[in-house]
Amino acid sequence: MGYGTLETDSNVLALLKDGLQELSAVAGEEVEIILDVTPCYAESGGQVADHAVLRGPDLEVEITSVNKPVEGLIVHRGKVLSGILKRHDSVKAMVDCARRQDTARNHSATHLLHKALKEVLGDHVNQAGSLVEPDRLRFDFTHYAAVTPEELRRIEELVNGAVMSNLPIDIFETSLSKAKEMGAAALFGEKYGKEVRVVKMGDYSLELCGGTHLTSTAEVGLFKIVNETSIGAGLRRIEAVTGPGVLKVLEAKEEQLQEIGAVVKSPVHELVRRVEALVQQNKALEQEIEASGVNWPGPRCRKSWPR
Structure with missing residues (x-):
């Protein structure tokens, strides 16, 4: 069961x-x-x-x-x-079927993420821990440097590409020796019995796993990385969301942009230009004040102003 x-x-x-x-x-x-x-x-x-x-x-x-x-x-x-x-x-x-499905969505996405990390960063990447919950996933892995924004984008592209490819997810049991012959990824340091459970996602991912999963990668919906940090020497952590979780993240970001737009009096699509103009305007005003000889504390002293 x-x-x-x-x-x-x-x-x-x-x-x-x-x-x-x-x-x-x-x-x-x-x-x-x-x-x-x-x-x-x-x-x-x-x-x-x-x-x-x-x-x-x-x-x-x-x-x-x-x-x-x-x-x-x-x-x-x-x-x-x-x-x-x-x-x-x-x-x-x-x-609770909804919770089970949400958790399975994040677990299947974790396997896709693991494979994408190896493709982008190299075969030295190994899983060092994970947390799979209904509303998020967390994946710890071995890597010697911070993952760059470009690498993160590429990882997201690979995972979402596998999602949109609608790969079948097949789960079966076999001997540990047979699974190793097939090239199934195993958790380093984990003790396995003679019989193991294998999760196969098309020709993209093959891992030993005892968790719950979807029936196809398309059920993941969407995948979005929300954070990447160091958790120790040679260890990195990625946190991500899937499906409805991605929508919540996008809605929150859109709301923030709307609030910023209201503050600087600009439509969202003009925000970058508006902020750049405000920064330039501020620099020009500071230069004018400095040139005028007025004894003004300036930006270096602002941190000491009363709050």
């Missing part, structure tokens, strides 16, 4: 409150729940967990955290919203 199935009929095997087993939990109480089967993806490999709801007769439980403390054991953490949850209850477990 936790991949293709978004809804299951499940039985409550155990209930815990504050680490202690209980027979029941009432509305308002926070609980840890173990089910016999679950459709939920547990937090793993940098990807956040699903959110879900458990429902039964006169019962609703909101699940906001799913973890796998040991192999084979999945613990759901949440709050009883209504009714009484009892051990051995039969419930319907339903994943």
